Amino acid sequence: MAHFFIDETLTALSAGDLVTLAGAEGRHAATVSRLRAGERVTLGNGRGLTASVVVSDVTKDSLVFAVAEVHEVSVPAHAFVLAQALAKTDRDERAVEAAVELGVDAIIPFAAARSVSRWDAAKESKGRARWQSIAREASKQSLRAWVPQVRDMAKSNDLIALPATRLVVLDASGVSPHDVDWAVTPTDEKHQTVFVVGPEGGFSAEERKAFVAADADFVRLGSNVLRTSTAGPVALAIASALSGRWA
Numbered sequence: 001m002a003h004f005f006i007d008e009t010l011t012a013l014s015a016g017d018l019v020t021l022a023g024a025e026g027r028h029a030a031t032v033s034r035l036r037a038g039e040r041v042t043l044g045n046g047r048g049l050t051a052s053v054v055v056s057d058v059t060k061d062s063l064v065f066a067v068a069e070v071h072e073v074s075v076p077a078h079a080f081v082l083a084q085a086l087a088k089t090d091r092d093e094r095a096v097e098a099a100v101e102l103g104v105d106a107i108i109p110f111a112a113a114r115s116v117s118r119w120d121a122a123k124e125s126k127g128r129a130r131w132q133s134i135a136r137e138a139s140k141q142s143l144r145a146w147v148p149q150v151r152d153m154a155k156s157n158d159l160i161a162l163p164a165t166r167l168v169v170l171d172a173s174g175v176s177p178h179d180v181d182w183a184v185t186p187t188d189e190k191h192q193t194v195f196v197v198g199p200e201g202g203f204s205a206e207e208r209k210a211f212v213a214a215d216a217d218f219v220r221l222g223s224n225v226l227r228t229s230t231a232g233p234v235a236l237a238i239a240s241a242l243s244g245r246w247a
Helices: 023-032 091-101 121-141 156-160 205-213 228-243
Strands: 003-005 018-021 040-044 049-058 063-072 079-085 106-110 165-175 192-197 217-219
Touching: 003 023, 003 121, 018 023, 018 049, 023 063, 040 063, 079 091, 079 228, 091 106, 091 121, 091 228, 106 121, 106 156, 106 192, 156 165, 156 192, 156 205, 165 205, 165 228, 192 228
Parallel strands: 003 040, 079 106, 079 192, 165 192, 165 217
Antiparallel strands: 018 063, 040 049, 049 063
16 A cells, blocks of 8 residues: 655544645655555655545645545654664665664664764755655655654764663674563663664774773674674664564
8 A cells, every 4th residue: 555645744634534635745646656536545744643545536736535544653662763874875875764664763873983974064964864855755665654753963972972772782792682681661761772883894992992881782683794784774673573562
């Protein structure tokens, strides 16, 4: 079933409502997806509101939907966050896309000491916008109710200073994920787990020392060395399965 996003400021829908999808999203639905009257799709505002709708009218640039069912999805009480190191070519972007499909709740661009790619103020604004666009499209593809937000760029000391955070550093020196307690309870004082992925050259000695001092968990993902574009999504999948998020 196709999924389209409506204005995120729309916070309420009821069965029987008529909703118009216009703009770029409407044109895409009408001319690329070629939706026709009677077809059923889902609409969402990217902020937890989703609706099963039926196409009632189609024009060149917009569609009108009749709302059949409405669902509200709460934001997870405990967030899984990807701190993805800036990487050359499009490897960091591929990591963002896959992580969103696998259920990540937020993304932090990580300016690691050994990152080849560097963002100055202008590049950060453009880079975050690019990552947010990728997150939005990946959310549509995977029918997600919430679009993960791309947060401000951070260095290792910024990650360590995050409040109520459990840091999981993905590194070949770590323990097996099966040796980590992934259980999360509603009373857990640490309300987010941040998976820290290094760049192509790995973490610097200073970063490792700082993460150790911060009581971060070092976790390895098997006997093979994974690319920076692969490690985060793999860790998210394993942790989601072992913690019960995918139950």
